[in-house]
Structures are given as structure tokens and as C-alpha cells.
Amino acid sequence: MPKKTIKKLMPDHQKIKSNKHLQIFGDLLHNGNLWHLNRRSVAKAFAVGLFFAFIPVPFQMVLAAGVAIIVHSNLPLSIALVWITNPLTMPAIFYFCYIVGTWILGVQEKKFAFEASWEWVVNSLSTIGPAFLVGCGVLAVTFSIIGYFGIHWLWRYSVGKEWKKRSNR
Template sequence: MAKKTIQRLMPDHSKIKEQKALKIFGSLLHDANLWHLNRRSARGAFAVGLFFAFIPVPFQMVLAAALAIPLRVNLPLSIALVWLTNPLTMPPIFYGAYLVGVAVLGHEQQPFQFEASWQWLTESISTIGPAFIVGCLVCATVSSIVGYFGIDYLWRRSVNKAWAERSKK
């Protein structure tokens, strides 16, 4: 059940191979293990994808691919999970990461109002930047661990359920 659901939601691997940003990996993309979906590759892909989803840098997909390739985890799933943070979800997710950073560092929450300007960015790095970066790293690590073990658990549960149904027949 889990495998079929994940396969249905995953992007087509031929479309991923055609991405211009991933051309830098060249023939490394032809490794069959990067496209195979099993429990090991799925849990690793969830860990990689969820980690980079919370890292506030451009080219998150390239970073996820760069880690998925040497770890030999499912590449399409790793890349797809990065899109957890998309233009619609980024503001609440990154604000939540900022609040986590404030709590971890024990700082007081700084009032701020976002402006799309270079001046605002340079000024806010010194005020809210440390809490934001620490919060993003904490959220990335926690979501990666929860994703890894959560998918492992769901996959095992799905297999055990399928075996139980077969033994009843």
C-alpha cells in the first residue's frame, strides 16, 4: 500500500533527468538504485528531502540530489519532498522555524515586517538571522529524523498488514 501510494505521487524519472539544474550530475543519474523504490530508498529519500526543505537556500533540489546520489536513495522522492516548502508554504514554515530558533537560543522574539529589499535583508541578518538559522537547522534535523523513522514504520506496517491478509486467505 505505501509503495503504491508513493509511486503514484512521485514525478516521472524521465522528467527529472531532463531538468537543466541536474545536468551537472551527468552519468551519475543513470544508477538504477536512484530510481528504485523500496523501504531503504524511501526512508532515506524522506530524510534527505525533508532536511533540505527546511534549509533556506536557493537550489534546494540540487542540494537534495547531491546528497541523494552518494547515499543511493530514491532521487525523485528526495527532490519532490523539497517542495514541501514552496512559495505558498514558506512564510508560515520559516516563521515557525524562526520561533523554534528563538526558543532554542533563549532570545526574545524581535518584531519585524518583511520587505523585499536588500537593505532589509542585511539589517535582519544581525537581528533575526541567528534565531532563524538555528531554527531552520533544528527543524530540518527533526523533520529528517521523523520522516526517516516514520516512513520506515509505515512501510513495515503496510508489509505486515499485507502478510496478515494473505495468511487469512
């Protein structure tokens, strides 16, 4: 059942509550619904986490936490899913976003070499930036929707399977 699997993988809620970056939310973190695992809260968490995983901004976790609090999704799961784009996966995922953006905008791919400098970022915004940002937006929305409905389906499927197993006994 997804609930058992997710519960094993989730970080401790006390650790998250004590995170210095999340202190801006204050008493909102004490809402019990943010820590509860059910089909709706987990599906919303997947939507929030996957959305912000594809948005190339600093402090993705704080943004995901803020939206998770607003929509009452599972907070630890929303924050954890943002880490799909981590320093190891980010180059491949964001390059794919760029490719999708070029396809959607109908522009030709431009050759570029990444440099870890502010000057490179500013110069790239005018050349590869539009395609990259469009690709990020489209993939963020797409994977968010797939995650939301996929979790709903998986949860219902596994509960139905458990009920069937129980009725066979």
C-alpha cells in the same frame, strides 16, 4: 501499501533526468538505485528531502539531488519533498523556524516586517538571523529523523498488514 501510493505521486524519472539544473550530475543520474522504490531508498529520500526543505538556501532541489545521489536514496522523491517549502507554505514554516530558534536560544521575539529587498535580508541577518538559522537547523534535523524512521515504521506496518491479510485468505 506506501510503495503504490508513492509511485502514483512521483514525477516521471525521464523528466527529472532531463532537467537542466541536474545536468551537472551527468552519468550519475543513470544509476538504477536512484529510481528504485524500496523501504531503505524511500526512507533516505524522506530524510534528505525533509532536511533540505527546512534549509533556507536557493537551489534546494540541486542540493537534495546531490545528497540523494551520494546516499543512494530515491532521487525523484528527495527532490519532490523539498517542495514542502513552496512560496505558499514558506512564510508560515520559516516563521515557525524563527519561533523555535528564539525558544532554543532563549531570546525574545523581535517584531519585523518582511521586505523583498537585499538590504532587508542583510539587516535581518544580524537581528533575527541567528534565531532563524538555529530554528531551521534544528527543525531540518528533527523532521529528517522523524521522516526516516516514520517511513521505516509505516512500510513495515503496511507489509505486515498485507502478510496478515494474505495468511487469512
